[in-house]
Amino acid sequence: MNEDAFRLFYERTARPLFAYLLRVSGQRHLADDLLQESYLKLLSAKLPIMDEAQTKNYLFRIATNLLRDRWRRAEDFAVSTIESSVTDQHPEIQTDVRIAFQRLKPRERQLLWLAYVEGANHKEIASLTGLRTGSIKLLLFRARRKLAAILRRNPVEAREKVNI
Amino acid sequence: MNDFGCDREESVSEALRSGDLNPDLLSHVSECATCADLVLVSQFLQDEARAASESALPDASIIWRKAQLRTRREALASATLPIRVARGVAAVATFVATLWLVVSIMKPFSWLPDAGNYRLAAEHILTGQPTARWVLIGGLCTLMCACAGAFYLLREDAAEARAHRELLS
Numbered sequence: 001m002n003e004d005a006f007r008l009f010y011e012r013t014a015r016p017l018f019a020y021l022l023r024v025s026g027q028r029h030l031a032d033d034l035l036q037e038s039y040l041k042l043l044s045a046k047l048p049i050m051d052e053a054q055t056k057n058y059l060f061r062i063a064t065n066l067l068r069d070r071w072r073r074a075e076d077f078a079v080s081t082i083e084s085s086v087t088d089q090h091p092e093i094q095t096d097v098r099i100a101f102q103r104l105k106p107r108e109r110q111l112l113w114l115a116y117v118e119g120a121n122h123k124e125i126a127s128l129t130g131l132r133t134g135s136i137k138l139l140l141f142r143a144r145r146k147l148a149a150i151l152r153r154n155p156v157e158a159r160e161k162v163n164i
Numbered sequence: 165m166n167d168f169g170c171d172r173e174e175s176v177s178e179a180l181r182s183g184d185l186n187p188d189l190l191s192h193v194s195e196c197a198t199c200a201d202l203v204l205v206s207q208f209l210q211d212e213a214r215a216a217s218e219s220a221l222p223d224a225s226i227i228w229r230k231a232q233l234r235t236r237r238e239a240l241a242s243a244t245l246p247i248r249v250a251r252g253v254a255a256v257a258t259f260v261a262t263l264w265l266v267v268s269i270m271k272p273f274s275w276l277p278d279a280g281n282y283r284l285a286a287e288h289i290l291t292g293q294p295t296a297r298w299v300l301i302g303g304l305c306t307l308m309c310a311c312a313g314a315f316y317l318l319r320e321d322a323a324e325a326r327a328h329r330e331l332l333s
Contacts, residue, residue: 010227014224022216022219023209028219036227043227043235101212112205116202116206116210137169148200148204
């Protein structure tokens, strides 16, 4: 990939990737770090010839692996760090439900994001996350039900619970 | 609807992404709890995606330059691997040789058990065999040079690694 091709690819993929990293990790500085690291790994990888969709898929797989490495270390995903996700450019938008979203497990946030924002099917989600295709439907169903319940609940109540 | 979802989930999901939720799907959503959850969650996540994607991002050229730098550093590291291995072997060999030298020059000094007696020890060094004295001085100089060399090599490697880390951060 030459510089111009990279610039074009970056312009098309950086925002969705950043949104994914930010909302799954819940931390801006971590999302920034992982965004850059994902592209650096992509550029240093010896890839076969791929179209843009495949390259984007590969990029998301790198980002997902980096996220998994971080949440295995656990300290970056502690509930106490939730506040960073609400201090972005739109603090007034859905602050309570955004906090509530961060109450889901990182894996649940990841599945929901990939399915309903990125529009990935079960097979693609399985390939990105390393989970079995057969278990995605159930995990996704549970995560969705959990988030829907949180969203329907009183947002103030959600915030109070998070702050405990 | 089944145990883990609804058969029309996919079409609702697709319609939500394209923004074309037709009356038929709308009426289904109003009756199906699973699809109602799906609509609620999807709309929330889409809003979140829109909000998050308005953030300022690093410029592509910065990432490109970092990647070039990293590639160059990795190429350099693999090219200089034999040199670094040779350095390590040389450092170990120097240490072993120095140790051997120290042990071997200590042998002729049978007065060492009296080393606590400084006056006697000084007498042996000053009045003993001139060859033994020079071997002792040479050995000590070699030892000091080996230590200084090892320190210099390690310091240089550490500084190089630090500089690369700073450039990439």
